Amino acid sequence: MNMIAATAKIHPSSIIEDGAVIGENVKIGPFCYIGPKVVLGDDMELKSHVVVDGRTTIGKGSKIFPNAVIGGDSQSVHHSTVDTILQIGDNCTIREGVTMNAGTVEYGGATIVGNNNLFLAYSHVAHDCRLGNNIIMSNNVLLAGHVTIGDRAILGGGCAVHQFTRIGRQAFIGGLSAVSYDVIPYGMLNGNPGVLSGLNVVGMxxxxxxxxxxxxxxxxxxxxxxxxxxxxxxxxxxxxxxxxxxxxxxxxxxxxxxxxxxxxxxxxxxx
Incomplete structure (x- = not known):
């Protein structure tokens, strides 16, 4: 049995599986799919053609645009059939084609995303990543597994981050950069291979x-x-x-x- 708030507005073409929890004032547009273990917080909006699956919890006030796939199985070769989770905070904007994967059992089983983050089109958050708050990931940013990103970091379009890499708070990553090594808080990195090029003075x-x-x-x-x-x-x-x-x-x-x-x-x- 699903738990759908009376104030939720759901297009008749969308599928809400039994067991899903839909909060107050949630808007779900046409042709969306919500899996049986999903929890959507109050005041969320799913525009259309959005898939939210797995053990995924999304906080209040978030907005998801068409063709995003949120909470899919990890793409790790070690992925097991054991349920793992994706947890997304409040007031996140997830634009077209974004993908976010659940964690893997071997590393705690959780992908965690904080509050007030902006994910632009076709960006990817892989398994077991840990993201803070007020982060901007521009178009086509790719995070490999186990990446950690601090609050207020900005990642430019098309950059790619190697697995297990840490990006510190308020760091700035230039577009198309290859981030193979840890980036200090307030650092600014550019290039392929990425080279530290000073401090993010504008952000500071x-x-x-x-x-x-x-x-x-x-x-x-x-x-x-x-x-x-x-x-x-x-x-x-x-x-x-x-x-x-x-x-x-x-x-x-x-x-x-x-x-x-x-x-x-x-x-x-x-x-």
Whole structure:
């Protein structure tokens, strides 16, 4: 038995399988398919020809455009028949042809997407990815499995991100870039192979970071990537000097954290 709120508006050509939960004021346009384990939050809208399947939960206020396929099985060669989940937060916009896959059992079984994210046409979120809030993925952005993206990151059109890669908060990835290694918070990466090309100063300014603080982060960036030792050694050496600058501490913590990938750098793509 499905649980459909009385205020939901569903086109008669759409199929809602028994067991689906449809929230208040949800609008489902023509020729959509909603699977039996799907939960759609209040005030959502599915334009038309949208598939939402698997154990997928989508928060309130999200909008999904035609031909998106949300909650499909992972495309991993290790995919099993065990149910895994896709969890999407509130107020996300998912444009035409976007695909998002559920997680895999081997890595916790969950793909997690935060709030207020914008996914432009034909972008892809693979199994076991972890995405924060206020992220923009432009047209044809491709995330491989297990990618982690911090809040307010922007990924330019056609860029591709290697599996297990981390992209830090408020990083900017240029269009058509190949992201093979971790990108620090506030970093800006361009090219194929992707090379760190400075700081996302525009994004930092728009986020309300003061100019004086940006200058401090720039100074730390030079010490980290142009210092006499390895990037990680340089980062560790300056930590005490920047203990009162939160953005620098965030970068240093990111560099110090364990990761399956190397770090992107300005000189050769990785460090």
């Amino acid at each position: 300014t728009r986020a309300g970071i003061e100019r004086a603080t940006i200058h401090v982060v720039r100074r730390a960036y030079k010490q980290i990537f142009e210092g006499p030792e390895s990037v990680r050694a340089n980062a560790a050496a300056i930590r005490a000097d920047y203990a009162d600058c939160a953005p620098v501490v965030e970068i240093l913590d990111f560099i110090a954290a364990e990761s399956d990938r190397a770090l992107s750098s300005p000189s050769r793509g990785k460090a």
